[in-house]
Amino acid sequence: MTGRAPDAGMLRRGLRFGRARWPVLLRLAAWSVLEAGQTFLLGYALARALDEGFLAGRAGTGFGWLAVAGLGVPAGAYGTGRVYGAVAALVEPLRDRLVTHVVRRGVREADRGALSGLTQQVEIAREACAGLVMVARSFVFTAAGALAGLASLAPPLLLVVLPPLLAGVALFAAVLRPLARRQAAFLAADEALAGELGTVCAGLRDVTAAGAEERVAGDLTGRIEAELRAAHALARWGALRVTSLAVGGHLPVVLLLAAAPWLLRRGVTPGALVGALAYVTQSLLPALQNLVHGLGTSGARLTVVLRRLAPAASAPQPPTTPAPTVPQPPTAPPPQPPAAPASGRRRSRAPALVLSRVTFAYGPHSEPVLRDLDLTVPHGTHLAVVGPSGIGKSTLTALAAGLLPPRRGEVRVYGEPAPAARALRVLVPQEAYVFTGTLAENLAHLRQDSVPEEELCAAAEAVGAGALLEALGGPGARVDPAALSAGERQLIALARAYLSPAPLVLLDEATCHLDPRAEARAERALRERSGGTLVVVAHRISSARRADRVLVMDGRHTAYGGHEELLRRSALYRELVGAWEPGAGPAPPRSHPALALRDADGVDAVAGTGLAGDGRHVVAHRPVGQVQPPGDLGDGRPLGGQG
Numbered sequence: 001m002t003g004r005a006p007d008a009g010m011l012r013r014g015l016r017f018g019r020a021r022w023p024v025l026l027r028l029a030a031w032s033v034l035e036a037g038q039t040f041l042l043g044y045a046l047a048r049a050l051d052e053g054f055l056a057g058r059a060g061t062g063f064g065w066l067a068v069a070g071l072g073v074p075a076g077a078y079g080t081g082r083v084y085g086a087v088a089a090l091v092e093p094l095r096d097r098l099v100t101h102v103v104r105r106g107v108r109e110a111d112r113g114a115l116s117g118l119t120q121q122v123e124i125a126r127e128a129c130a131g132l133v134m135v136a137r138s139f140v141f142t143a144a145g146a147l148a149g150l151a152s153l154a155p156p157l158l159l160v161v162l163p164p165l166l167a168g169v170a171l172f173a174a175v176l177r178p179l180a181r182r183q184a185a186f187l188a189a190d191e192a193l194a195g196e197l198g199t200v201c202a203g204l205r206d207v208t209a210a211g212a213e214e215r216v217a218g219d220l221t222g223r224i225e226a227e228l229r230a231a232h233a234l235a236r237w238g239a240l241r242v243t244s245l246a247v248g249g250h251l252p253v254v255l256l257l258a259a260a261p262w263l264l265r266r267g268v269t270p271g272a273l274v275g276a277l278a279y280v281t282q283s284l285l286p287a288l289q290n291l292v293h294g295l296g297t298s299g300a301r302l303t304v305v306l307r308r309l310a311p312a313a314s315a316p317q318p319p320t321t322p323a324p325t326v327p328q329p330p331t332a333p334p335p336q337p338p339a340a341p342a343s344g345r346r347r348s349r350a351p352a353l354v355l356s357r358v359t360f361a362y363g364p365h366s367e368p369v370l371r372d373l374d375l376t377v378p379h380g381t382h383l384a385v386v387g388p389s390g391i392g393k394s395t396l397t398a399l400a401a402g403l404l405p406p407r408r409g410e411v412r413v414y415g416e417p418a419p420a421a422r423a424l425r426v427l428v429p430q431e432a433y434v435f436t437g438t439l440a441e442n443l444a445h446l447r448q449d450s451v452p453e454e455e456l457c458a459a460a461e462a463v464g465a466g467a468l469l470e471a472l473g474g475p476g477a478r479v480d481p482a483a484l485s486a487g488e489r490q491l492i493a494l495a496r497a498y499l500s501p502a503p504l505v506l507l508d509e510a511t512c513h514l515d516p517r518a519e520a521r522a523e524r525a526l527r528e529r530s531g532g533t534l535v536v537v538a539h540r541i542s543s544a545r546r547a548d549r550v551l552v553m554d555g556r557h558t559a560y561g562g563h564e565e566l567l568r569r570s571a572l573y574r575e576l577v578g579a580w581e582p583g584a585g586p587a588p589p590r591s592h593p594a595l596a597l598r599d600a601d602g603v604d605a606v607a608g609t610g611l612a613g614d615g616r617h618v619v620a621h622r623p624v625g626q627v628q629p630p631g632d633l634g635d636g637r638p639l640g641g642q643g
C-alpha cells in the first residue's frame, strides 16, 4: 500500500461514474432539498415566533410559528429516508462494478485467498463511499438551508457567520490531502504490525526453539514504533482538523454573541439573532462536524481501498482493517539467529552445561518436575537423557536452553546464565521448523554470515540430508513445508543445527521420525562437529548406547553415568533398556504406568511406549522372563517410556 493522497485518475473515474448516474444524483438532490427545508424552517420559524409572537405579546402567533417549525421535522425526516434510498442506488452499482472487477481478477490469478480479501475490501469501499456521500451531501444542503435562512432573516447576519465558516471549510480542505496521506500511512503501519504479529504468533514455538526471540522482538518493536510514529503524525494533522471545526463551527457562535449589540443597532431583531444562533448551533456546527470526521475517516479508507482495487494493481493486497485472522506461514526468511558463539577460550574453560541445585515447577503451587538437580556436562560430551514419559526430559532441555527459569538454583551454559547464552546453544524440538523459502535460507537460518553452497551441501551430507537436498533441487530450491514428511523436516532442522555456530546442541526427540541408521548418522555428525557438545533426549536404546554419558531421570532418584555402569546400578535404566544385568534377576517392579503393566499377582510384563523408526507410536510389551538381552534389542527398538 502507498501513502499517496487520492490521485487525479481516481477523481476522474469518480466524476465519470457520477456523470453516468445523473438521474440518481438529481433524485438525491431533490430529497436533500426537502431535508434542508427543515433546516431553513428551524431558525426562520424560531425568529418569527419570538419577534411576531412572544416578544410582541401574541403568544398564539408564537406557538403557531413553533408548530410550523415542528411540521418541518417529519417532512425533513421523510426526505432523509428517501435520501438513503438514493444513496443506495448510487453506491450499489459501484459495489457491483468493484465485485465484477475483483472476481475477474481472482479468476485470472486463480487465487481464491486473494479473492476473499478483495471482496472484503469491496464491502469496505461500499460502506466508506456511502458514508462519504451522506456527510458531503448533508453538509452542502444543510449549509445552503442555514445560509438561506440567515439571509432571509437579516443579511448582516451573513457578514458575521459566513467568513469564519468559509475559513473553517478552507482550512479543512487544505488539511484533507495531507491528512489522507497520514491516515493511509497509519493504516499501512497498522496492517504491517498486524501481519507480522499474525505470522509470529503462528510460529512462537519455533521462534523460541530457534532462539530468535530477541530478533523477533526487535522486528516487532520496529513495527510498533513505526505505527506509533504514524499515529503521532496523524494526531498532529488531526489537531488541524479540529481547528478547522473550531473556526468554522464554534467561532460563528462567539462572533454572533459578541456582535449582538452591533447587529441590533443595524436593525437585526432579537428573534433573528436567536434564529441565527439556532442555525449555527443546531445545523451548521453538526453538519461541519460530520463532514470533518466523516471525510477524515471514510475518505481516507475509500482512497486506500480503491487504490488497492484499481485495475492497475495486480498483486493481491491484505485487507484494510482487520488483522489477518488465519495465521500464514512466513514467506520471507524469518528472524535472524542469535549472534556469533562465544570465544573458544570461554568454551574451553567452562563446562558446556551446569545445573546447580535446580528446582523447577510449572506453577507456583504445583509439584516440582525437577528438584535440586545437579548436573555438569563438560564440553565435547555426548549426553543422552532418558526416563519415563512425563518425567521432565523436555523440561530439562528447556531449562538448559534458558527458555524456562528455574524456581531455585542456576543453569549455566559455557559459564553464562542460560537465558543470556542463547547464542551458545541450539535446541531442536520434536516438531522440526521448516519455513517457506529456499533450502539455503532454511539451512543457514541460524547463521548471520552468508554460507557458501558447498558448506550447505556438506552439512546436509553430514547429517544424512544430502539425498534430500538433491531430490528437492539443491540449496536454491524453494521448499513447501507442508509437502515434506516429518522425517524430512527433521533432517532439515538437524542440518540447520549442524550449521549453527552454537557449540551446544540440544535435541529433544528431534530424530524421532528418522530410522535408526539415519538417527545414528545425524547424532554422530552433531557430536563430531568441531568438538561440539550434544545433549539428546534419547528416543531409542541405541541413542543412549552411543552417548558418553546417560542421565536417567526418575524424579528424586536421578542417575548419571555410562551405559554399562548404569545397567549395573540403575534399576530404572535396566527397565528402560528392557534387560537385566546378567545374573541380577528381574528388575524391581515399578509403578510407573508407562513402564509396568500389573495384574492381580503383580508385575507380569514390562512395557514401554515410544515412537518407532517410522514415527508410529508403539508399545513394547514383553512378558517377564522373555525380555531379550540388551545386545538383541537392535537399533530400531524404541526405548521404553519415551512418548
Ligand SMILES: Nc1ncnc2c1ncn2[C@@H]1O[C@H](COP(=O)(O)OP(=O)(O)OP(=O)(O)O)[C@@H](O)[C@H]1O
Binding pocket: 362, 369, 387, 388, 389, 390, 391, 392, 393, 394, 395, 396, 641, 642, 643
Ligand atoms: N507447559 C506445561 N505446563 C504445566 N505442566 C507441564 C508443562 N509442560 C510439561 N508439563 C508437565 O511437566 C512434566 C514433565 O513434562 P516433560 O514434557 O518435561 O516430560 P518428558 O519427560 O519430556 O515427557 P515425554 O517423554 O512424554 O516427552 C509432565 O508431568 C508434564 O505434564
